[in-house]
Amino acid sequence: MSVVRVAGVKKSYLAKGKVVTEALRGVDLVVEKGEFMAIAGPSGSGKTTLLNLIGALDTPTSGTVEVDGRDLGTLSPNEQADLRRDRIGFVFQAYNLIPVLSAAENAEYVMGLKRVPAAERRRRVAELLAQVGLEGLEEKRPLEMSGGQQQRVAVARAIAAEPAVVLADEPTANLDQATGRALVEMMRRLNRDRGVTFIFSSHDPMVLESADRVVRLVDGKVASDERKSPGEPQAASS
Amino acid sequence: MLLQMAWRNLMRNRRRTLLTLSAMSLGVCAIVFGHSFNEATWSKVIRQVTESQVGHLQVHGAGWQAEPELGNVVADPAQVEARVASALPGARLAQRVLGYGLAGTEKQSAAVVVMGLQPEREPSGEGPLSVVRGRALSSERSGEVVLGRSLADQLELEPGGELVMLGQAVDGSMANDRYTVAGVADAGSDELDATAVFLNLADAQAFFGLGGVHQLLVRLPTEDQDVSAHLEALRGALDLAELEGLSWDQMLPELKSVVDQKRGGIKGLAAVVFLIVALGVLNAMTMSTFERTREFGVMASLGTRRGTIRRLVVTEALLLGVVGLAVGVALAAAGIGAVGSIDMSGLTSSGDMVGVRIPSVFELRLYPSSVGQAALTVLLTVLAGGLWPAWRASRLKPVEATRSV
Numbered sequence: 001m002s003v004v005r006v007a008g009v010k011k012s013y014l015a016k017g018k019v020v021t022e023a024l025r026g027v028d029l030v031v032e033k034g035e036f037m038a039i040a041g042p043s044g045s046g047k048t049t050l051l052n053l054i055g056a057l058d059t060p061t062s063g064t065v066e067v068d069g070r071d072l073g074t075l076s077p078n079e080q081a082d083l084r085r086d087r088i089g090f091v092f093q094a095y096n097l098i099p100v101l102s103a104a105e106n107a108e109y110v111m112g113l114k115r116v117p118a119a120e121r122r123r124r125v126a127e128l129l130a131q132v133g134l135e136g137l138e139e140k141r142p143l144e145m146s147g148g149q150q151q152r153v154a155v156a157r158a159i160a161a162e163p164a165v166v167l168a169d170e171p172t173a174n175l176d177q178a179t180g181r182a183l184v185e186m187m188r189r190l191n192r193d194r195g196v197t198f199i200f201s202s203h204d205p206m207v208l209e210s211a212d213r214v215v216r217l218v219d220g221k222v223a224s225d226e227r228k229s230p231g232e233p234q235a236a237s238s
Numbered sequence: 239m240l241l242q243m244a245w246r247n248l249m250r251n252r253r254r255t256l257l258t259l260s261a262m263s264l265g266v267c268a269i270v271f272g273h274s275f276n277e278a279t280w281s282k283v284i285r286q287v288t289e290s291q292v293g294h295l296q297v298h299g300a301g302w303q304a305e306p307e308l309g310n311v312v313a314d315p316a317q318v319e320a321r322v323a324s325a326l327p328g329a330r331l332a333q334r335v336l337g338y339g340l341a342g343t344e345k346q347s348a349a350v351v352v353m354g355l356q357p358e359r360e361p362s363g364e365g366p367l368s369v370v371r372g373r374a375l376s377s378e379r380s381g382e383v384v385l386g387r388s389l390a391d392q393l394e395l396e397p398g399g400e401l402v403m404l405g406q407a408v409d410g411s412m413a414n415d416r417y418t419v420a421g422v423a424d425a426g427s428d429e430l431d432a433t434a435v436f437l438n439l440a441d442a443q444a445f446f447g448l449g450g451v452h453q454l455l456v457r458l459p460t461e462d463q464d465v466s467a468h469l470e471a472l473r474g475a476l477d478l479a480e481l482e483g484l485s486w487d488q489m490l491p492e493l494k495s496v497v498d499q500k501r502g503g504i505k506g507l508a509a510v511v512f513l514i515v516a517l518g519v520l521n522a523m524t525m526s527t528f529e530r531t532r533e534f535g536v537m538a539s540l541g542t543r544r545g546t547i548r549r550l551v552v553t554e555a556l557l558l559g560v561v562g563l564a565v566g567v568a569l570a571a572a573g574i575g576a577v578g579s580i581d582m583s584g585l586t587s588s589g590d591m592v593g594v595r596i597p598s599v600f601e602l603r604l605y606p607s608s609v610g611q612a613a614l615t616v617l618l619t620v621l622a623g624g625l626w627p628a629w630r631a632s633r634l635k636p637v638e639a640t641r642s643v
Contacts, residue, residue, distance in 0.1 A: 057539055057637040078543050085541020096536040096640065100246035105239070110540050112239050157540075
């Protein structure tokens with residue numbers, strides 16, 4: 001069952017009515033439920049643009065993007081916000097936690113938007129923070145945590161509301177090698193244990209080796225789409 | 239969580255929040271103090287006028303207020319009183335007769351206002367009963383008068399002296415009589431002090447040959463200056479073909495106009511404070527939301543609706559307003575408590591304004607209407623200062639906002 005379906009998507013950036021950048025030049029992509037997939041490619045290849053379009057953060061110049069069977073082009077801004085809240089989790093390169101909220105409050109933020117009862121939110125967050133190795137840091141504010149810890153909170157926030165897909169844009173880019181590896185292992189574990197679909201962009205070889213599938217973008221087009229065979233070793237697997 | 243986030247966002251930049259709060263609190267304090275001072279002044283003036291001079295409401299013969307003819311009387315005041323008392327329970331009633339004449343002694347004479355009243359039904363110690371020398375009028379027919387202070391000086395009369403009054407009776411004949419001066423009163427206004435001769439109602443009726451009264455004063459058991467509802471009730475009880483019912487502000491339109499003007503001045507002060515503080519709030523909220531552009535982008539990315547982002551920013555502005563209002567009112571209350579009363583006698587000659595004695599000492603107190611006006615000003619201020627930043631924050635495009643540094 002496909003979670004994401006991208007068909008003939010182009011994205012151009014305009015300045016003064018003229019096309020200055022063609023970020024995507026016709027991308028087709030189908031992501032099945034439970035995949036652990038990486039989008040690779042050099043800087044400027046369109047990785048982030050593609051993730052933004054899948055995440056309903058931006059709109060394509062042409063083509064269609066469907067998430068969970070819903071065509072994003074037909075949704076109003078509030079419907080797009082509801083879709084992001086209910087079906088999509090985000091992990092940003094720069095963590096992007098809300099600074100006035102504690103680790104636990106950040107993790108439960110999306111559940112709060114979904115009006116999940118407070119007791120249920122607390123229960124799920126406690127379990128998740130323990131699972132991402134942040135037990136005892138629940139009350140810490142983002143500025144009191146290391147980059148790796150913040151990114152773990154961001155992952156917990158992304159999956160807490162049980163989305164259909166988690167989009168992670170260069171999740172290890174700001175982390176050292178060991179912390180980045182630990183984060184990828186954690187995401188892999190969540191993918192296996194909870195069946196969460198992950199799509200992340202990266203050009204970090206360690207991250208790419210851990211993915212089941214690597215889609216390479218070059219100049220805004222899919223240059224290759226490789227799936228690993230089940231027995232193939234994964235550098236960052238647990 | 240919204241309220242918690244709003245409060246924590248305000249606490250992120252404590253110095254800016256404190257500065258904005260200080261401006262707002264001082265503004266509120268100025269509005270509350272100014273409004274309280276104004277209310278203390280004018281409520282005292284109006285209380286004085288309604289107690290000693292005109293009452294809250296009056297009943298006359300139809301058209302008497304516009305053309306006070308001697309023969310236009312309330313012919314059966316006892317019957318009208320019964321109706322009024324039934325329509326306005328708790329009201330204190332008093333009858334008066336009002337005419338003009340010439341008062342004189344062997345040496346001096348003066349044109350006077352002749353006021354017949356029921357001393358036992360007038361507030362003791364006020365106006366005609368505020369006797370500075372001699373004694374007050376008797377409640378029985380006595381052939382005695384009380385003079386306004388300046389008039390007594392002009393006629394060179396003291397208690398015990400004799401006064402002759404001339405006038406025209408209601409039937410057109412000459413009215414004249416001789417009276418003993420019982421006392422000299424501080425009549426309540428410079429005009430009355432200089433012209434008023436007070437008599438017992440029965441003495442005045444006898445002097446003018448009248449069967450009824452000119453005024454039936456109604457003093458209400460209320461501190462409220464707006465007596466329009468009571469006036470309606472009064473009119474409902476009257477035969478309006480023969481009688482008229484008026485309120486103090488209709489009988490003293492100049493005073494009402496001055497009071498409205500002074501209140502308008504306070505509203506002007508509130509408007510200036512509003513403008514200054516609103517610009518401060520707008521600046522603080524705009525800076526705060528610009529600094530958090532990326533954060534709003536993240537919130538939108540996570541599925542926060544535009545309305546929720548707007549509510550967050552507006553809640554921050556409202557929190558500023560609530561705290562600013564509370565601190566400002568507390569400051570004003572402390573100031574009012576510390577000042578207590580203001581004695582203006584050293585600053586102004588406590589003269590009259592539009593025929594009304596302006597008191598020189600005012601007891602300040604915190605009026606609910608002062609707090610209400612400050613609260614309304616603060617609400618408008620924070621909405622004026624907070625809505626645009628809230629709208630801007632909610633319209634940010636997530637993909638662009640999350641790239642903001």
